[in-house]
């Protein structure tokens with residue numbers, strides 16, 4: 616078990632969905648965000664920090680033996696905002712990790728690294744990146760940073776290309792991309808417990824019948840997601856209109872992100 620797990624982006628959606636699950640992973644958690652996290656429970660502390668502030672990030676990381684990096688811009692946005700939070704931010708995080716004990720890192724990468732593959736293309740972690748916007752590009756950058764810090768300094772990272780974390784899938788695309796919150800937590804636990812991690816890409820999805828991505832390259836981790844979006848297929852069929860076959864949400868793995876403009 617970790618002594619102190621740093622969780623960035625702790626005011627965000629994923630942490631809110633899983634907040635009560637970290638006691639089996641770490642004795643204490645250091646929660647951080649630019650937005651305050653309130654109602655702190657036992658074993659929780661809050662340290663405000665903007666990831667684009669290098670000095671603040673160095674202080675934030677000191678004393679932590681694991682990092683769950685959820686902080687940053689999580690959808691398409693202006694290049695300037697993505698540059699500060701996701702690109703400068705990831706630089707600052709890895710530099711801080713290098714200077715403070717090389718803790719293992721769970722990086723929230725995204726399916727939008729491969730958003731411009733078609734939904735009828737099925738593949739594993741070895742495919743070239745095809746990001747669907749500046750947000751996806753920033754996650755590609757993050758994966759490159761993680762690999763460099765692994766090869767040069769031995770810092771281990773799980774580069775988790777998360778699909779869609781929600782209590783249940785909401786549309787046809789999410790039958791492939793759904794990642795149940797409990798499967799996310801079991802992956803976090805696995806990442807911080809396995810004796811050898813390395814620096815793998817892992818597709819962050821549940822055990823969905825409709826999945827596009829193959830995680831057999833990380834069988835060595837022994838992680839087995841339990842939920843399957845198929846349990847919601849009938850409900851989606853009854854409630855969600857079938858998109859036109861040429862609609863980006865039905866063509867591309869990145870769905871509606873592929874239809875986003877470049878925001879100025």
Ligand code: NAI
Pocket residue numbers: 623624625626627628629630647648649650664665666667684685686687688689690699700701704723724725726776777778779780781
């Ligand atoms: P979210 O947008 O709800 O939360 C992100 C948090 O990061 C926010 O609370 C925000 O205040 C904080 N943040 C933004 N810029 C920051 C900065 N410069 N310094 C410090 N904190 C900053 O996102 P969510 O859904 O919780 O996702 C967490 C991570 O997982 C994100 O990196 C996102 O890109 C990634 N991800 C999430 C998916 C999902 O299904 N929720 C799917 C794929 C990736």
Ligand code: 15L
Pocket residue numbers: 689690725726727777778779780792869
């Ligand atoms: C992401 O990367 C986003 O952070 C999240 O909000 C969802 O849109 C998700 O991808 C998705 O593709 O469903």
